Amino acid sequence: MTNPTSQAEIVRQSLKRRYRKERRFRAYGIAAIAVALLALVTLFTDIISKGYTGFLKTTVTLEVTLDQDLMYLEDATDDKALRMADFKAPLLAALQKEVPQATSEREDQRALNGLVSSYATNELKDALKADPSILGTTQTMTFLASDDVDVYVKHKGDTTYSIKLSERQQQWADQLVEKGVIENSFNDVFFSHGDSREPGNAGVLGAMVGSLLTMLVTLFLSFPIGVAAAIYLEEFAPQNKLTDFIEVNINNLAAVPSIIFGLLGLAIFINLFGMPRSVPVVGGLVLMLMTLPTIIISSRAAIKSVPPSIREAAEGIGASKMQVVLHHVLPLALPGMLTGSIIGMAQALGETAPLLLIGMVAFIVDVPDGFFDSATVLPVQIFLWAGSPELGFIERASAAIMVLLTFLISMNALAIWLRKRLERRW
Amino acid sequence: MxxxxxxxxxxxxxxxxxxxxxxxxxxxxxxxxxxxxxxxxxxxxxxxxxxxxxxxxxxxxxxxxxxxxxxxxxxxxxxxxxxxxxxxxxxxxxxxxxxxxxxxxxxxxxxxxxxxxxxxxxxxxxxxxxxxxxxxxxxxxxxxxxxxxxxxxxxxxNAREKFETTLRRIFFACAAVAILTTVGIVFSVIFETIRFFDKVPMTEFLFGSSWSPQTAIRVDQVGAEGAFGMIPLFVGTLLISAIAMVVAVPVGLMSAIYLSEYATKRVRGIVKPLLEMLAGVPTVVYGFFAALTVAPFITDLAAALGLQASAESALAAGLVMGVMIIPFVSSLSDDVINAVPQSLRDGSLALGATQSETMKKVIFPAALPGIMGGILLAVSRAIGETMIVVMAAGLAANLTANPLDAVTTVTVQIVTLLVGDQEFDSAKTLAAFALGMMLFIVTLVLNIIALHVVRKYREQYD
Incomplete structure (x- = not known):
């Protein structure tokens, strides 16, 4: 044994080192959390900075003279004549009035035409169809700007965006912005239209309705089935091999990759049963099978948390097993089941991969109007837009992500609120 | 109607x-x-x-x-x-x-x-x-x-008895849906896989080192013979999963340790839900982030360092997938660390060990099996993840271990082969089911091992 002072000395010296290690270890922990939170913040700022412009549309407001001679249109009530009429001419004339320096040469005219969306002529036709009496008058009308103008007006000076407008068009666009002819406003098109080939005309309404229909199918199947399965497993299942097998199955299904459920849907629902592709019913069925394990597991936890004293009291006054469950256990466990199901539904709402395989990736312009109507869903719409080379679609994909995240966050917030509000502790 | x-x-x-x-x-x-x-x-x-x-x-x-x-x-x-x-x-x-x-x-x-x-x-x-x-x-x-x-x-x-019997049978049928789903999965992949192995020998599929799934339109076409060797796909999947785990395991584990051992209740109350938010973000959003932000960033960074990085590098997909898995690892490790009895902790601290020494020498070894189980579950998650790789990883099946190269994965190939119009008996479509079967088997085995390990571990301290 060495003398005690040097022993204390050794400890004191090593203590310094040990405390340093302790601090370093703690710093690693803080660094890890910082990395995770940094990733979260980067993700959100990236999406918001890319997508907030998606909520703005660029419009061109023009004084259009619907001249009969210019349009070769005598009578706007005649459908055939309306189809043959020239709608480009009055548009160009109106643009020419706003951009006087444009010559009547073909190149200049084409450049002028490139300022408004190619849907503008359709809008003009629809306006005439709706009210034939405006033929021959001058109307103030608002059209969507072309996508190149849209990108230019929103991201002028931002080097990460490639501007496709020619020098001349850029000059004109600047001039029109100054005059207030071209302006940005809230993008109502985005919330009132289905998909489109042109970013300016594309919206998420179709995908939102598709998601809603799919989720309805999923909810109405998976909640009752999940709750019933949980009740059986917790309250009635005898201890035997079959019950064990069911339990192992449920735990494994919860961890099976979602794309496998897509293969199941493709092989069973579409090829075996001949159900149509890309309809909400099939999507809902596949997502139902996918969310079922989550709902069963959380429902079982909710049933387990009901204290045995409640069951015993009910049994004591002569209730049958089923009465105990239906009258006492189930109402008490329901809030927990609901929260679990909402979280499961949020998962299903964000799911993409299995829906790709059952054909919900088709290009669908119309807003679906039934469970058996071709549809797409929000995450798939995001996937489709993100894969598009056009900048306008990337912007809309980010905006659609914000819409999707808003739904998901509010669903999760609802679940947390319900848990806080309804949960009882015994 | x-x-x-x-x-x-x-x-x-x-x-x-x-x-x-x-x-x-x-x-x-x-x-x-x-x-x-x-x-x-x-x-x-x-x-x-x-x-x-x-x-x-x-x-x-x-x-x-x-x-x-x-x-x-x-x-x-x-x-x-x-x-x-x-x-x-x-x-x-x-x-x-x-x-x-x-x-x-x-x-x-x-x-x-x-x-x-x-x-x-x-x-x-x-x-x-x-x-x-x-x-x-x-x-x-x-x-x-x-x-x-x-x-x-x-x-x-006695209507009550009859009603209750029927209801109980209905409940049983609902529980049996889980079995039906598994049976459905197995059947939907197994038949197509068997038909696939009629066309392509199983040894070629399992051990072939080249993957280019195409079926000839004309008989004399160049490259008419498709190659169906899954090794490059598996290597690509493993490469991306490995990158993901390199990100997720240290970050997830360290944040779980900090949150359970050091953080005050208030910090924990704020940070934990934020981490869980990462888990709630849909994978398509991660894919978007990986493909449009991280991948170009990595290409630029590599160019600045004088390296050549593909626009669809494995690194981009792997990094983002790692971020996705962080909350998964951290919440599983958190559970496991909290399950270690307080007496072990108190004993170590009473002997004069610092908190980090207690953590490293006492709690971590005790929690190791559980943590390993959690990591295995995370690996199975990474292997089966689809959207991030579909959007950010490539289609070319390169057999490489360079994270800056483009690789493809099993899930990417399943999606590419099955999305769009397809004929139902070409080797191309059937190959997707064979890949699906491989994926199912691998994730199933990983899950069974992981669940077993975790359960064993829980029983030890319960």
Whole structure:
């Protein structure tokens, strides 16, 4: 044994080192959390900075003279004549009035035409169809700007965006912005239209309705089935091999990759049963099978948390097993089941991969109007837009992500609120 | 009538059956001197009538909806003239889609041969007939079932027992859906896989080192022979998963340790939900982030360092996937660390160990099996993850370990092979099912091991 002072000395010296290690270890922990939170913040700022412009549309407001001679249109009530009429001419004339320096040469005219969306002529036709009496008058009308103008007006000076407008068009666009002819406003098109080939005309309404229909199918199947399965497993299942097998199955299904459920849907629902592709019913069925394990597991936890004293009291006054469950256990466990199901539904709402395989990736312009109507869903719409080379679609994909995240966050917030509000502790 | 409208109608019928059953049981009880002379409460008689009304009808409805499409398809194909009759399943699906396009008005009847146009009208008629028959059948069955049950209401029948037995059977059927799903998964991949191995030898699939799934359009085409060796796909999957784990394991584990051992309650209350938010972000959003922000950033960074990085580098997909898995690792490790008994912790601290020494030398070894289980679950997550790699990883099957190169994964190939139009018996489509089977087996084995390890670990300290 060495003398005690040097022993204390050794400890004191090593203590310094040990405390340093302790601090370093703690710093690693803080660094890890910082990395995770940094990733979260980067993700959100990236999406918001890319997508907030998606909520703005660029419009061109023009004084259009619907001249009969210019349009070769005598009578706007005649459908055939309306189809043959020239709608480009009055548009160009109106643009020419706003951009006087444009010559009547073909190149200049084409450049002028490139300022408004190619849907503008359709809008003009629809306006005439709706009210034939405006033929021959001058109307103030608002059209969507072309996508190149849209990108230019929103991201002028931002080097990460490639501007496709020619020098001349850029000059004109600047001039029109100054005059207030071209302006940005809230993008109502985005919330009132289905998909489109042109970013300016594309919206998420179709995908939102598709998601809603799919989720309805999923909810109405998976909640009752999940709750019933949980009740059986917790309250009635005898201890035997079959019950064990069911339990192992449920735990494994919860961890099976979602794309496998897509293969199941493709092989069973579409090829075996001949159900149509890309309809909400099939999507809902596949997502139902996918969310079922989550709902069963959380429902079982909710049933387990009901204290045995409640069951015993009910049994004591002569209730049958089923009465105990239906009258006492189930109402008490329901809030927990609901929260679990909402979280499961949020998962299903964000799911993409299995829906790709059952054909919900088709290009669908119309807003679906039934469970058996071709549809797409929000995450798939995001996937489709993100894969598009056009900048306008990337912007809309980010905006659609914000819409999707808003739904998901509010669903999760609802679940947390319900848990806080309804949960009882015994 | 549309099935979506048929269900509300059925609900109304069930409600009527319930009400009538209730009324009848009370009416039967009245002359006996009140409902206490019934074997069960009127509610149970009524519920039984409602069940008889609803259950058979719903079953019929489900079966009809399930088999309607296939039966109509077979009828239509069978009614085609001999020269148009399809020889293969691929041809059949082509003709059927043509017919249904004509029927839905997407394709004008003038552009197709006469028999196809006729078949389209027949298809519309058949669909109408089927809908009508379904409606009639379901309503008749519902009314009949309800009526029979209503007739059989008698004071001496113990309706409660019968109702409860049926309900319990329904509950069991719901629990059995889990088994059915597994069986469905196995069957849906196994048949196609067997057919795939008829065309491509299993050894080539398992050990081949080149993957270029194409089937020849012409016989003499260059590269007509597709190559179906899955090694490059597996290596690509493992590479991306490994990058993901390199990110997720240290970050997830260290944040779990900090949150459970060091953080105050307030910090924990703020940071934990934020971490869980990462888990709630849909994978398509991560894919978008990986493909449009991280991948270009990595390419630029590599160029600045004088390296060549592919625009679809494995690194981008792997890093983002790692971020996705962080909350998964951290919440599983958190559970495991919290399950280590407090006595171990107190014992170590009492001996004078610092908190980090306690953590490293006592708690971590004790929690290791559980943490390993959690990591295995995370690996299986990474292997099966689809959207991030579909959007950010490449399609070319390179056999490489360089994280800056583009690689492809099993899930990417499944999606590419199955999205869009496809014929159902080409080796290309079947290959997707074979890959799906591999994926299912690998993740299943990982999950079983992981769940087993975690359970063993929990039992140790419970």
């Amino acid at each position: 549309q099935p979506a409208n048929l269900i509300p109608l059925l609900v109304v019928l069930i409600a009527i059956a319930f009400a009538l059953g209730y009324a009848r049981s009370r009416a039967l009880a009245a002359p006996l001197g009140g409902i206490r002379h019934l074997k069960s409460l009127p509610f149970y008689y009524a519920a039984r009538a409602a069940m008889w009304c609803g259950l058979p009808a719903l079953l019929i409805l489900a079966c009809w909806l399930g088999f309607e499409g296939k039966v109509i398809q077979t009828l239509i194909v069978g009614s085609l003239p001999d020269d148009l009759r399809p020889e293969s399943a691929g041809e059949a699906s082509l003709i059927l889609s043509q017919i249904s396009n004509v029927a839905s008005g997407a394709l004008s009847a003038d552009f197709v041969p006469e028999p196809i146009a006729e078949a389209a009208t027949r298809l519309t008629a058949l669909r109408e007939d089927s809908k009508l028959m379904m409606t009639l059948l379901v309503v008749v069955i519902a009314v009949l079932g309800g009526f029979l049950a209503w007739l059989r209401i008698a004071p001496h029948i």
